[in-house]
Amino acid sequence: MKKIEAIIKPFKLDEVKNALTKIGVQGMTITEVKGFGRQRGHTEVYRGTEYKIDFLPKVKIELVTADEMVSQVVENLERVARTGKIGDGKIFVSSVEEVIRIRTGERGKDAL
Amino acid sequence: MNGGKTPFDKLGVTKEELIQIRNRIAGSSTLLISPEEALQEYSNKLDQLIRRAFQLAQAQESVGSVCLIAVGGYGREELAPYSDIDLLLLHSSSRDEELSPFIERVLYPLWDLGLEVSCSSRSIHECLKMAQSDLYIKTSLIDRRYLDGEYELFRNLNDPFSKKILYRNIKPFAESLKQELHLRHKKYEDPHYTLEPNVKEGIGGLRDFQMGRWLIRVRDETDRWDSILFPDLSRRLEKSVRFLWTIRIQLHLLSQRKQEDFTFELQEKIAPLLGFPDGTKGIEKMMRQYHLSAQRIASFAQDLLNHILREPSAFRKTFLFFRRKRIDENFEIAFGEIRLLHPMALKRDPTQLMTLFQYCQSYKVLMDFRLEEAILEALPFLDDRFRTSEKVNQIFLSLLRRGETLGLLLRKMHDLGILSRFIPEFSEIEGLVHYDLYHIHPVDLHSILAVEELEKLKNGFYEKEYPLLTTLMKRLEKQEILFLTALLHDIGKGREEDHSLIGSVLGKRIARRMGLSKEEQEWIGFLIQHHLLMLEVAFRRNLHDEQVILRFAKQIKEVHRLKMLYLLTFSDIRAVGPEAWTPWKNSLLMELFLKTSHLLEKDPLGELSSQFSSLPQTSEYLEYLPLRYLSSYPPEEVAHHIEMARSIETHPLKVEWVIDQGTRGKLTICTKDQYGLFSKITGCMFLNRINILEARIHTWDNGIALDTFWVEDLTREIERRLEGFKKDLHRVLVEKIPLNDLISKREEPARLTPKVIPKVKKEVKINNEDSDFYTLIEVIGEDRMGILYEITRTLTDYGCNIHFAKVSTLGNQIIDTFYVQDEWGEKITDRFKIDHLKKALLHQMS
Numbered sequence: 001m002k003k004i005e006a007i008i009k010p011f012k013l014d015e016v017k018n019a020l021t022k023i024g025v026q027g028m029t030i031t032e033v034k035g036f037g038r039q040r041g042h043t044e045v046y047r048g049t050e051y052k053i054d055f056l057p058k059v060k061i062e063l064v065t066a067d068e069m070v071s072q073v074v075e076n077l078e079r080v081a082r083t084g085k086i087g088d089g090k091i092f093v094s095s096v097e098e099v100i101r102i103r104t105g106e107r108g109k110d111a112l
Numbered sequence: 113m114n115g116g117k118t119p120f121d122k123l124g125v126t127k128e129e130l131i132q133i134r135n136r137i138a139g140s141s142t143l144l145i146s147p148e149e150a151l152q153e154y155s156n157k158l159d160q161l162i163r164r165a166f167q168l169a170q171a172q173e174s175v176g177s178v179c180l181i182a183v184g185g186y187g188r189e190e191l192a193p194y195s196d197i198d199l200l201l202l203h204s205s206s207r208d209e210e211l212s213p214f215i216e217r218v219l220y221p222l223w224d225l226g227l228e229v230s231c232s233s234r235s236i237h238e239c240l241k242m243a244q245s246d247l248y249i250k251t252s253l254i255d256r257r258y259l260d261g262e263y264e265l266f267r268n269l270n271d272p273f274s275k276k277i278l279y280r281n282i283k284p285f286a287e288s289l290k291q292e293l294h295l296r297h298k299k300y301e302d303p304h305y306t307l308e309p310n311v312k313e314g315i316g317g318l319r320d321f322q323m324g325r326w327l328i329r330v331r332d333e334t335d336r337w338d339s340i341l342f343p344d345l346s347r348r349l350e351k352s353v354r355f356l357w358t359i360r361i362q363l364h365l366l367s368q369r370k371q372e373d374f375t376f377e378l379q380e381k382i383a384p385l386l387g388f389p390d391g392t393k394g395i396e397k398m399m400r401q402y403h404l405s406a407q408r409i410a411s412f413a414q415d416l417l418n419h420i421l422r423e424p425s426a427f428r429k430t431f432l433f434f435r436r437k438r439i440d441e442n443f444e445i446a447f448g449e450i451r452l453l454h455p456m457a458l459k460r461d462p463t464q465l466m467t468l469f470q471y472c473q474s475y476k477v478l479m480d481f482r483l484e485e486a487i488l489e490a491l492p493f494l495d496d497r498f499r500t501s502e503k504v505n506q507i508f509l510s511l512l513r514r515g516e517t518l519g520l521l522l523r524k525m526h527d528l529g530i531l532s533r534f535i536p537e538f539s540e541i542e543g544l545v546h547y548d549l550y551h552i553h554p555v556d557l558h559s560i561l562a563v564e565e566l567e568k569l570k571n572g573f574y575e576k577e578y579p580l581l582t583t584l585m586k587r588l589e590k591q592e593i594l595f596l597t598a599l600l601h602d603i604g605k606g607r608e609e610d611h612s613l614i615g616s617v618l619g620k621r622i623a624r625r626m627g628l629s630k631e632e633q634e635w636i637g638f639l640i641q642h643h644l645l646m647l648e649v650a651f652r653r654n655l656h657d658e659q660v661i662l663r664f665a666k667q668i669k670e671v672h673r674l675k676m677l678y679l680l681t682f683s684d685i686r687a688v689g690p691e692a693w694t695p696w697k698n699s700l701l702m703e704l705f706l707k708t709s710h711l712l713e714k715d716p717l718g719e720l721s722s723q724f725s726s727l728p729q730t731s732e733y734l735e736y737l738p739l740r741y742l743s744s745y746p747p748e749e750v751a752h753h754i755e756m757a758r759s760i761e762t763h764p765l766k767v768e769w770v771i772d773q774g775t776r777g778k779l780t781i782c783t784k785d786q787y788g789l790f791s792k793i794t795g796c797m798f799l800n801r802i803n804i805l806e807a808r809i810h811t812w813d814n815g816i817a818l819d820t821f822w823v824e825d826l827t828r829e830i831e832r833r834l835e836g837f838k839k840d841l842h843r844v845l846v847e848k849i850p851l852n853d854l855i856s857k858r859e860e861p862a863r864l865t866p867k868v869i870p871k872v873k874k875e876v877k878i879n880n881e882d883s884d885f886y887t888l889i890e891v892i893g894e895d896r897m898g899i900l901y902e903i904t905r906t907l908t909d910y911g912c913n914i915h916f917a918k919v920s921t922l923g924n925q926i927i928d929t930f931y932v933q934d935e936w937g938e939k940i941t942d943r944f945k946i947d948h949l950k951k952a953l954l955h956q957m958s
Contacts, residue, residue: 009654010651010652010696010700011651011652011653011654011655014652032694032696032697033696034695034696034699045881046580046706046709049579049580049583051579051580051702051706053699053702053703055699056699057696057697057699057700083654083656083937084936084937085656085936085937085938086936086938087656
């Protein structure tokens with residue numbers, strides 16, 4: 001099993017969610033996050049006063065999926081979340097050792 | 113009793129029978145029968161059981177004189193099916209060790225039946241001592257009820273308890289109740305408890321009501337709490353309490369335990385049991401009634417507490433008597449409260465009611481208890497005359513304009529029922545809830561909370577966290593309009609239709625009734641209709657796309673409306689619940705606000721959209737046309753351009769011109785956009801010796817480039833040159849012949865030594881401040897043949913994509929402005945790159 005974490009632009013969330021549900025992703029966790037990468041924050045000026053925007057708002061999607069699904073999920077994420085501009089975000093894939101569904105105690109793939 | 117084989121039937125009742133008894137309460141505790149009877153019946157049944165247990169124990173164990181007393185809820189005969197049963201064993205002297213086997217004999221059979229019984233044993237002296245220091249013991253003793261045993265003991269407790277403890281001094285008692293209430297409410301402030309309220313301990317729960325009862329008992333020495341209230345009020349309060357009890361009984365029975373949280377699961381189960389319609393609608397209806405009931409109970413308890421605690425001492429009363437202040441013929445301020453001088457004043461002239469609130473605001477005082485009763489009596493007199501009275505409306509608006517203690521005043525108006533008499537539309541949203549996790553508060557409360565959020569901004573409460581919003585609010589003109597809009601923004605909720613649309617209609621109607629100007633009515637209507645627009649755009653659209661901002665700006669039209677919408681959006685989200693507003697949402701909304709305000713302040717777009725919406729043939733294309741483009745051409749020309757755009761679906765390039773005075777021409781080029789297009793066009797002009805005076809290039813959102821050039825040829829051969837240009841451009845764009853091949857093939861025409869003319873200074877300015885989406889490159893220099901081609905080729909070589917250009921010639925000077933982005937569609941911000949580009953452009957011009 002793999003955990004996929006993707007940081008994407010906020011307005012892409014609906015599209016990404018639809019694309020992932022379509023290919024059979026059962027569930028995901030969404031978090032509103034802020035941060036910066038190469039696309040630094042910036043300063044906005046309004047009527048001579050500066051308002052600093054240090055961190056840029058993004059959305060983090062986390063999901064755990066069976067190994068055979070990983071490439072399909074990543075491919076969809078990449079395709080849908082891309083605008084071709086700076087700040088499109090990143091996808092991280094990492095291994096997951098165990099998954100347990102708390103209610104039933106099921107483990108491994110069954111618990112996904 | 114059948115031999116007493118098992119402890120279960122010792123009392124002649126089995127566990128199952130007890131459950132049956134409880135379930136019978138369920139049958140009777142729908143809304144058809146008042147729950148009091150069910151409660152009493154259950155309590156009577158328990159009395160029998162407990163008495164029997166007590167008598168059995170007395171027969172087996174000899175103890176001195178003891179008396180069994182029911183305390184707390186059981187003492188009041190108000191016992192929910194699975195509530196704890198509290199008993200007190202009163203004895204004449206302290207012999208605790210001797211009593212415990214006896215108490216065990218009483219309790220064990222009851223425990224075996226699954227009853228949660230607890231029993232404490234105290235002497236009278238102990239009771240009195242502990243009641244002095246312990247609020248819980250004190251309040252549970254208020255509700256004491258004799259069950260069995262030595263009645264003399266019970267009587268001996270009564271007198272000293274009432275005289276020494278209960279009626280001694282109400283203020284410390286009220287003070288400790290207030291603390292208890294405060295702590296308890298704090299626990300239930302968490303928004304989840306608004307969605308899944310605790311019927312017993314939550315805000316406006318049954319404990320609050322009980323607290324009010326204790327206070328009345330102590331202050332007025334009566335159990336008839338309803339006798340001291342205004343009849344209408346006590347009737348409504350009674351109904352509310354009854355409703356909560358009905359729910360509490362169902363909660364207990366369905367969960368078969370002491371369940372006081374009204375969870376979603378149980379809401380779904382209970383709504384149909386109480387006769388509410390099926391599905392979400394029914395649940396929402398039930399919860400609405402719940403919230404209205406809880407609101408009533410909460411304000412009952414709170415008001416009582418306030419009045420008791422604010423009541424000045426006799427000494428102070430005399431002192432303050434001389435400091436009474438008469439405000440006008442109807443009101444005076446005394447003891448820090450505003451009072452009515454003539455009991456009939458409000459009925460005679462209901463408009464005085466609004467004046468009263470004005471005094472509350474300006475003198476910062478609360479209302480006298482009796483004054484509130486007078487208001488309740490005057491409510492039926494608040495009719496259409498009141499609602500349309502200029503005086504009333506002017507005062508109401510001035511309250512909003514002043515913006516102090518606004519939340520407090522509106523809450524009071526709401527609690528007393530004035531708000532829904534003054535704005536009848538408001539009664540539709542009272543207590544209205546959404547059966548979901550996001551909307552925490554009922555709509556009426558949410559609306560008042562939104563007003564309070566704006567008030568906090570105005571008072572500088574958020575100065576550190578949200579400096580921009582604070583400044584905007586402080587400097588906003590006509591704040592009363594925004595306050596009013598916040599109060600009314602959800603007025604359309606609870607109906608089938610889109611609540612923003614219907615709300616807008618209602619909002620305008622209310623504004624008209626209040627005598628606001630046409631313009632102000634429109635503002636309110638607009639803001640209510642679009643109160644969700646800004647957050648939709650901010651959270652769901654790409655704010656780096658200029659078209660998104662332009663389209664949004666086109667809908668908003670004026671900076672003033674944008675500011676109000678931004679503030680309204682803030683207050684609306686914050687009033688949803690403490691978790692709804694996040695720094696994340698804050699940044700997105702701020703970005704949208706700043707970008708849009710930059711745009712609106714630079715060029716007002718107001719008239720544009722209305723001008724072009726009258727063009728029917730443009731409708732299918734209109735969404736693709738950038739505003740900057742629309743502002744450059746009259747509608748007829750736009751219509752013609754669209755025809756050209758249609759034709760390039762079959763012919764990839766369309767070039768048209770009009771000759772003026774033999775030497776000048778206006779040239780229109782339409783084709784699919786491609787990288788370096790502008791440079792290719794100017795290159796082909798250079799090839800044909802056409803001098804460019806002015807150029808406007810635009811790219812539509814559907815990838816069509818539409819460029820207009822004003823050109824000149826002093827040799828009067830313009831027609832022939834333009835034909836040549838058209839052929840060359842076709843070769844370059846359609847046949848894909850590299851432009852350089854064409855240029856190198858043409859021989860350089862013999863040039864005369866140029867005439868000496870005044871030098872023009874060269875300048876290149878690159879600026880990233882004027883646009884949120886493009887880098888602006890301004891080039892000033894000496895005009896010569898082919899200069900535009902060279903500049904645009906340099907820009908293209910440096911990876912600049914030209915989106916829009918304005919080229920003009922003044923004498924021998926050119927002033928060209930290019931709106932460019934890099935290959936990634938971003939502004940060019942790299943210092944190093946900017947310097948290089950600047951140098952290269954300056955070099956081109958020498």
